[in-house]
Amino acid sequence: MDSSLVKEKKFIKDKTTQKNKAKLSNITLYIILMGLAVLTFLPFYIMMINATRTSNEIATQLNFLPGSALIDNYRRMRSAVDIWQGFKNSLIISISSTALAAYCGALTAYGFAKYKFKGNKVLFWVVLGTMMFPAQLGLIGFFRVCSALNLINNRLALILPAIANANLVFFVKLYIDAAVPNEVIESARIDGCSEFMIFNKIVIPMIIPSIATMSIFAFIQSWNNYLIPLVVLYDESKYTVPILTAMAKGVYRTDFGAVYVAVALSIVPIMIAFLFCSKYIIGGLTAGAVKE
């Protein structure tokens, strides 16, 4: 009786020390995680704070609290860099290239998934193969094609190539293989639907989740593109946000306040967008990377 009580007491004591230990290691973990989080966010924080400070304050002291120079900085930035025109250009390019990539990509994926034409497998391997080629490899040829087609300094040079998005085709095809049964297509054919109608009216609604996920990435890729617009655009009124941001660096040199406003304007909208759809972006990432 007595010894069992002691045992039980010891057991309880062990359990509490174990709990305390776990708590302690949890606290250390939180400190490490928070420290890294602070470090990761710090550059963005400094960027936002500096956007509200005068150039003199930025150059001579370390600022952790917002100042009152935001409007002035913005006006000076605006007088040399038309960032809103850049937003307009970037939006036109990113939205139309994403829409085209999504529709044509889904169409291609459907063609590969549901039609047993000759060369299906070989051509699909060609698609997969292009995933290995970074766009920069044929840069000079790309420039040549654009000038031959009169696409230099034309937004179409940044919109049309987006159609060849092998990633999108690959993942939408996997999704079609799993989510669109042949019977649905067959019965639609018996009802007299044309092949295009089947795709537009029946297949697209069934595969919308995969198209949406891949479209987010197509949009981000197009929005963040720097090298290709740098090569094909030379008219400042057609510059995209990344080019204007990098250009602001050269225009201002020592006017730090103005340049931080330009950088912040190019980054903060992305942060806000990510706040609202991080779930889809992070979910889409892992759908693409991990084979089950």
Added chain:
Amino acid sequence: MFSKKIRKDSYGYIFILPFFIILATFIIYPILYSIAISFTKWDGSIIPPEFIGLNNYRRLVGDAFFLRSIRNTWIMWLGCIIPQMIFGLGLAVILSEKKLKGKGFFRWVYYLPNIVTMASVGTLVFFLINWPHGSINRMLMTFGIINEPYNFLQSTLAARATISITLWWMWFGYSMIIFMAGIKAIPEEYFEAARVDGANKWQIFWNITLPCLRPIILYQVVTSVIGGLTMFDVPYIVTEARGGPQTTTLTMVMYLYNTTFANYNFGYGATIGVGLFVLVMIFVAIAFKIINKNAAYD
């Protein structure tokens, strides 16, 4: 009935046609064209290219700038990928523990730099490390780590480290998320069995988590090397196109871009492109061999 089926199947060609027209025009033809141009001398103007045989290639293999740009690119890539893998793995293991609160917040913060425009990141870093007025210099001086402003673009090590750290900062959150998904896919019974056998956390990590994640580590290294060999935006903007100091941060694509579009040497630029292409293909082939070898054991 049979002939009808055939007719339906040929619709497949129509459906994949737009994709292949674009692919041929904007990807395949440009690569072939670049290869053809690499045998010529051409300034990109209306004066037609002049065939000069293998001269560009002879120049390429002895070109100190090109060889240096390969080395620079690899060094900066390694300086990014190694800490990226370590942080990605460590954080994924920590955040995969179910009890931890605030998982979503940490994931959001760590991944954030990855979706931000690289050109903006480059510009931001350029001003943060600015000499002598950048905020990082202010910070180091405020905390008494240095006495006077340090010029990060004056020393090879500091300049390369700046690029590597920036890229690490942009990519460790991505690695973390991929590894978290990989850990989730490991059957719970493996961990259960190990715990029953009395394995501690380290033993579980080394003997179960790590071996199960091997294909994912390889996948990440392969995709990262393709991105890494074509590194451009950040070093181009941070070093203002020069790749300084003394071209020790000049990457291969920067050299290609500068040769072609700053010096108007299209022929030699195309040759650099082919060199880059061959290097990427060699690495992809090696990586595929490793992956296939790996798959054979599974």
